[in-house]
Structures are given as C-alpha cells and as structure tokens.
Amino acid sequence: MKGLVVGLGSIGTRHVNNLMKYSDVDIIICSKRTDIEKNIVEKCTILDSIKQCLEEKPDFAILSNVTSLHVLTAIELAKNGIDLFIEKPLSNSLENIDELYSLVKKKNLITFLGCNMRFHKCIQKIKEILDNNEIGRVLSVRAESSSFLPDWHPNEDYRDSYAAKKVLGGGVVLSCIHEIDYLYWFFGSVRELFAKNKKQSDLDIDVEDLSNSLIHFKNNIIAELHLDFFQRPDFRSCNIIATKGVINWNSDSNIVKFFDSEKKSWLIKFEDTAYDRNDMYVDELDHFLNCIKLRKNTINDLSQGIETTKIALAILKSSQNNKVISFD
Numbered sequence: 001m002k003g004l005v006v007g008l009g010s011i012g013t014r015h016v017n018n019l020m021k022y023s024d025v026d027i028i029i030c031s032k033r034t035d036i037e038k039n040i041v042e043k044c045t046i047l048d049s050i051k052q053c054l055e056e057k058p059d060f061a062i063l064s065n066v067t068s069l070h071v072l073t074a075i076e077l078a079k080n081g082i083d084l085f086i087e088k089p090l091s092n093s094l095e096n097i098d099e100l101y102s103l104v105k106k107k108n109l110i111t112f113l114g115c116n117m118r119f120h121k122c123i124q125k126i127k128e129i130l131d132n133n134e135i136g137r138v139l140s141v142r143a144e145s146s147s148f149l150p151d152w153h154p155n156e157d158y159r160d161s162y163a164a165k166k167v168l169g170g171g172v173v174l175s176c177i178h179e180i181d182y183l184y185w186f187f188g189s190v191r192e193l194f195a196k197n198k199k200q201s202d203l204d205i206d207v208e209d210l211s212n213s214l215i216h217f218k219n220n221i222i223a224e225l226h227l228d229f230f231q232r233p234d235f236r237s238c239n240i241i242a243t244k245g246v247i248n249w250n251s252d253s254n255i256v257k258f259f260d261s262e263k264k265s266w267l268i269k270f271e272d273t274a275y276d277r278n279d280m281y282v283d284e285l286d287h288f289l290n291c292i293k294l295r296k297n298t299i300n301d302l303s304q305g306i307e308t309t310k311i312a313l314a315i316l317k318s319s320q321n322n323k324v325i326s327f328d
C-alpha cells in the first residue's frame with residue numbers, strides 16, 4: 001500500500017514515524033520543509049505539491065496540515081479515490097463540507113478523524129462502563145482540558161502555531177476538540193448549548209484561550225466543559241455523576257475509579273500503569289489501516305467529524321452572540 005502524509009509538522013512527523021513500522025506501506029510525504037530528519041528522507045518519498053504526490057498514486061492519506069486546509073486538501077484527494085485519515089478538527093468552518101461528504105459517499109471512501117482520545121485506554125474504559133450501564137442513570141458530567149500553549153512545541157514560537165491563529169483554524173475550542181469528541185462519543189447528539197469563550201491570558205494570540213460551555217445532549221444529559229490554553233501544568237479530567245456513584249479519571253493518575261454510593265468507597269476500575277502517549281496514535285493508525293483493508297467503517301468517520309465540528313462551531317457562535325444555540 002502507498003500512504004501519503006500531507007504536512008510534516010509535529011503530528012505529521014509522529015504519523016510518519018508510526019507508519020514506518022509497517023513493512024507493507026510505502027510512504028510519500030507532501031512537505032515544503034528542507035530540514036527533514038535523515039531517517040525520514042532515506043525511507044520516504046518527499047514531494048512538495050499534492051499534484052506531484054497524486055502521480056505516485058497513494059491508496060490512503062493522512063492530513064496533518066493546518067486545520068484551515070484540511071477540507072480543501074481532502075476534496076482534492078477524495079476526487080482521486082484516496083481513503084482519508086483527517087487530523088482533528090475536521091475544519092474551522094462548514095465551508096465545502098457538503099462537497100467532501102458527497103465525494104466520500106460517491107467514491108465509497110474510508111474516512112477517519114484523528115481524535116486519538118478515543119484510543120486512550122481510560123477513556124475507552126469509561127465508554128465501556130457507560131455502554132454496559134454499570135453506574136445507573138447519568139446525572140451530571142464535567143470534563144476539562146487545560147494546557148499551556150507555549151509548552152506544546154517548546155522548540156517553536158507558539159505565536160506562529162496554527163493553534164494561535166484564527167486564520168489557520170486555531171483557538172482552544174477547535175484545537176482542543178478532543179473533549180467535545182469524546183463527550184459526543186459517550187452521549188450522542190446535542191440538543192442545545194451555551195458557552196462563554198474569551199481571550200483571558202497574556203498570550204500573544206488572536207484567538208480565545210478559555211472556553212466554558214454547558215452542553216445539553218438530546219438524551220437529557222448535561223455536561224460542563226472547560227478548555228484553556230493557559231494552565232501549567234497540563235491537566236485533563238472527566239467526572240461523571242450517576243445514580244449508582246461517580247466515575248472519575250484524570251491525566252495525572254490515569255486511573256479510572258468508581259465511587260460506589262452504596263458501599264461508600266472508591267474502587268479502581270482500570271489503571272493504565274504503562275501509559276505511553278504514542279500508543280493512542282499507533283492504535284488509531286492500526287484501526288484505520290485495518291478498516292481500509294476490510295473496507296469497513298471506522299469508529300470516527302467523516303459524518304461524526306462533521307457533527308463534532310458543528311458542536312465546536314456552535315460553542316464559538318454561542319459565545320459570540322451571547323445566545324443559547326439549539327440543534328435540529
């Protein structure tokens with residue numbers, strides 16, 4: 001198989017390194033960089049335009065360029081019948097999304113949105129607990145993701161990053177869409193939401209660095225979501241209160257624990273003692289490649305990517321207009 005990686009930045013390099021472990025995949029890279037690691041130069045075909053890359057006839061592509069270019073790049077590749085792994089978020093607008101969706105359907109393409117938290121073992125455990133209805137009826141949910149943007153790529157100037165720039169699809173809501181994605185994975189479609197976003201810190205960026213939302217799902221579950229770009233240290237958590245007790249996970253411990261309301265004690269449901277961040281990326285790639293081979297739908301296809309993009313855009317719109325946004 002031939003795999004094309006578009007954009008050799010931070011996540012593109014990670015995907016290339018992970019792809020190199022597959023002996024049956026020839027890697028083509030679309031990048032304008034001139035400072036590419038020797039190991040990658042030796043093992044991959046590097047070209048600087050999509051047109052040239054298409055001549056190599058790739059079977060699938062990983063889109064790891066800046067957010068604002070995902071959809072246009074995907075359309076160009078979809079026209080050529082190439083299966084698509086699109087990095088999160090799908091886009092920073094709904095522009096051209098219908099065209100991409102029609103092409104994907106017409107050409108029968110396999111699609112996947114790179115929301116790697118769906119491959120985080122603790123998040124998977126929470127999903128399993130919810131699906132097995134182990135904790136009773138969910139009453140309330142709180143999720144958060146905090147990090148300090150300049151720490152994301154310590155060797156680069158954060159002000160130049162896509163996440164810092166509106167025009168490239170940045171901002172904490174779109175760049176940290178993982179929590180929106182896993183809440184959607186857990187609880188399904190949204191009924192309505194209200195959000196307050198702001199640029200609060202002294203970071204030199206033209207996008208929001210804080211987002212607080214209340215998300216009301218169609219199944220009547222209400223989640224509070226906190227996202228920010230300015231907390232040191234990084235921290236992620238998910239707390240679910242239900243009739244039988246509380247499920248809690250955070251990124252410090254990587255333990256999923258359950259407080260049993262009857263027994264009045266905490267129980268460890270899952271502990272990821274050997275947590276390695278790259279495992280999520282390896283597992284999602286494995287999943288995507290298997291789905292391509294079997295011509296089977298992925299667990300996060302384009303239609304789900306469109307849904308989570310709509311939720312993220314509604315969070316932006318709600319705050320801009322100071323209004324509750326309702327979904328059909």
Ligand SMILES: NC(=O)c1ccc[n+]([C@@H]2O[C@H](COP(=O)([O-])OP(=O)(O)OC[C@H]3O[C@@H](n4cnc5c(N)ncnc54)[C@H](OP(=O)(O)O)[C@@H]3O)[C@@H](O)[C@H]2O)c1
Nearest residue numbers: 007008009010011012031032033064065066067087088089
């Ligand atoms: N799933 C995850 O955990 C995860 C993590 C990080 C990022 N991402 C997503 O992946 C995408 C890329 O993020 P990244 O952190 O890898 O960014 P990055 O390091 O800044 O790399 C972005 C790449 O996009 C290409 N590009 C095209 N037009 C550009 C422009 N006008 N300005 C800057 N770069 C441009 C560049 O390719 P060349 O330099 O190769 O030509 C660049 O290397 C984003 O959509 C982001 O949300 C996902």
